[in-house]
Amino acid sequence: MLKRRTLLTSGASSLALAGLGVTLPAKQATAATYTGYVMGYFTESPEGNADTYALHLAVSEDGLYWTPLNQNSPVAAPTAGTSGLRDPFILRKQDGTFVILATDLSGTDFTQQNQYIHVWDSADLRSFTGYRRLHMHSMPTHTWAPEAFWDASRGQYGIVYSANSDGRDALWVNYTSDFVTVGAPQIFFDPGFNVLDGTMHITAGMNYLYYKSFADGRIYGARSTTLDPRSFDQSTYTSGVVNGGIEGAIVSKANDRDEWFLWGDSFSPVNGEFYVWSSTDIAVDAWTPLSKAQYNQPLNSKHATIAPITAIEHADLLAYWGAPDWNRIKSYNYPDSLVRHAAYVGRIDPYPFDPYADSQWRLVPGLADTAALSFESLNYPGYYLRHSDYALVLEQDDGSATFAADATYHAVSGLADANWTSFRSHNFPDRVLRHFDSELRIDPIGSDSSSTERQDATFLIVY
Known part of the structure; x- marks a missing residue:
C-alpha cells in the first residue's frame, strides 16, 4: 500500500491519488x-x-x-x-x-x-x-x-x-x-x-x-x-x-x-x-x-x-x-536524496539541485493499469519513467502497450519499512524499483534479499 506523510486537500489531486490507493495518516487526538x-x-x-x-x-x-x-x-x-x-x-x-x-x-x-x-x-x-x-x-x-x-x-x-x-x-x-x-x-x-x-x-x-x-x-x-x-x-x-x-x-x-x-x-x-x-x-x-x-x-x-x-x-x-498537483519521492537509505531525471535518466540526487523541477512528478493512474500508477514528469509533460533493459529512463509516451506496461508500477508496503513505499513493476512483477550507484532500475528484491537491497527499494512520497 502506498504510504504518505502529508495531508492532501479535497479536490482533483486528492481524488486522483485516492484512486491510486493512497492512505492518509489519521489525525492525532488532542485537547489543545x-x-x-x-x-x-x-x-x-x-x-x-x-x-x-x-x-x-x-x-x-x-x-x-x-x-x-x-x-x-x-x-x-x-x-x-x-x-x-x-x-x-x-x-x-x-x-x-x-x-x-x-x-x-x-x-x-x-x-x-x-x-x-x-x-x-x-x-x-x-x-x-x-x-x-x-x-x-x-x-x-x-x-x-x-x-x-x-x-x-x-x-x-x-x-x-x-x-x-x-x-x-x-x-x-x-x-x-x-x-x-x-x-x-x-x-x-x-x-x-x-x-x-x-x-x-x-x-x-x-x-x-x-x-x-x-x-x-x-x-x-x-x-x-x-x-x-x-x-x-x-x-x-x-x-x-x-x-x-x-x-x-x-x-x-x-x-x-x-x-x-x-x-x-x-x-x-x-x-x-x-x-x-x-x-x-x-x-x-x-x-x-x-x-x-x-x-x-x-x-x-x-x-x-x-x-x-x-x-x-x-x-x-x-x-x-490547494495542495500541489505534484509530488517528490525521497530515498529511504539516502533521505537527503530525491528521485529525479537528469539527461533523461532516472536517478537519485541530494537535494537541493537545479533544475529542481526534475524532481517533481505527477503520480497518475497507471498507463497499463489504472489501479497502479505512473510517474509523469512535471517539467516534461507526457514523458514518463519507464524501464528499458531494466534501467529507468524518461521517455515520451508513444501510445504503445509495451510503453504503458514499462511505465506502470504497483505501490506496495516498503520492503525496508512498511510505513514507506516500494514500487513493483507491472510487467515484471518479480522486480521492484530501486537505486543502484544513484541510478534507478528494476531488480528482483524480496524479503530474503539483503538489507541494503531492501532499503534501496524503499521510498517516501512527499511534497
Whole structure:
C-alpha cells in the first residue's frame, strides 16, 4: 500500500491519488486548541531557478512533514521598498488575527542598508491587507529577520530584529501596540559578540531567545524570567548546535506533547536546506539531531517561520490555496536524496539541485493499469519513467502497450519499512524499483534479499 506523510486537500489531486490507493495518516487526538502548523518562507535554489522573494505558505499536521500551498507559488508580495522580502515571520496577535513581518530585501546583496520592514495584516492567512513598511530606526545599517512577541508586562508587542551599530551586530527592539507606529529602537540582546536572527519562545515562567553566534557559527539559546531588554545578555544556557553555516533559527513546540523542535537554515542557496533537532525539555541543553527521513521541508524553502493553527484553519488554508498537483519521492537509505531525471535518466540526487523541477512528478493512474500508477514528469509533460533493459529512463509516451506496461508500477508496503513505499513493476512483477550507484532500475528484491537491497527499494512520497 502506498504510504504518505502529508495531508492532501479535497479536490482533483486528492481524488486522483485516492484512486491510486493512497492512505492518509489519521489525525492525532488532542485537547489543545491548536492541532496543526503553518510555515511561511521565501524560496531560493542553487542556480537561482527558484529565487522568489515573496511570501509562501505551507501547512502540516505534525510540524515535520509539510504541504506547500498554492503550488508552492507566493501568496503575497511586497509592492514597495525593494519589492522583495526575506525572513518572513507570522505572529498570532492577542485578538486572534495575524500580522506578517519580513525583511525588506530582494536577492542576496547583503551590503544594502535598509531601515524598514514589510508588514501585512491577515485575519486568516487567506487574505493579506494593510500592506505597509515600518520605519524601525535611522542607523546606517540593515534591519534583518524581524520577529515579534507579546510582552504582557508592558501590554505591547516587541519587534526584534538584527542591526549593526558601532561595528557589531546585535538584536534591537521597538515596541508597538498596533504594528502601525513603533517606539524608539533600543538594544534587546548584545552578549558582546556579533549575533544574528533572534527568535523568541515564551513559556509559563521562562522566556527563551535562540540566536546565531558569529563567533563560531552555532545556534545558541538564552533564557530570562523577564522580557526586558538586555535581560538575556548573560543568560546563554546551551552549548550551541551545528558548527558552520547555519542560521534562521525557529523554535516550535509540538501541539500535543512536551517536545520542541529547533530548525536551522543553511544560509547558502547552494546548500539551501533545513536541519532539525528535537528536545523533550527546552529548559536543558539537550538537542538531538533528526534524520532527514524524519521531516521534509517545503520545496526550495528558506529562512522560515512556524506558527500553530487550529484544525479549521488548517482545513481552510488547504481548501483555499490547494495542495500541489505534484509530488517528490525521497530515498529511504539516502533521505537527503530525491528521485529525479537528469539527461533523461532516472536517478537519485541530494537535494537541493537545479533544475529542481526534475524532481517533481505527477503520480497518475497507471498507463497499463489504472489501479497502479505512473510517474509523469512535471517539467516534461507526457514523458514518463519507464524501464528499458531494466534501467529507468524518461521517455515520451508513444501510445504503445509495451510503453504503458514499462511505465506502470504497483505501490506496495516498503520492503525496508512498511510505513514507506516500494514500487513493483507491472510487467515484471518479480522486480521492484530501486537505486543502484544513484541510478534507478528494476531488480528482483524480496524479503530474503539483503538489507541494503531492501532499503534501496524503499521510498517516501512527499511534497
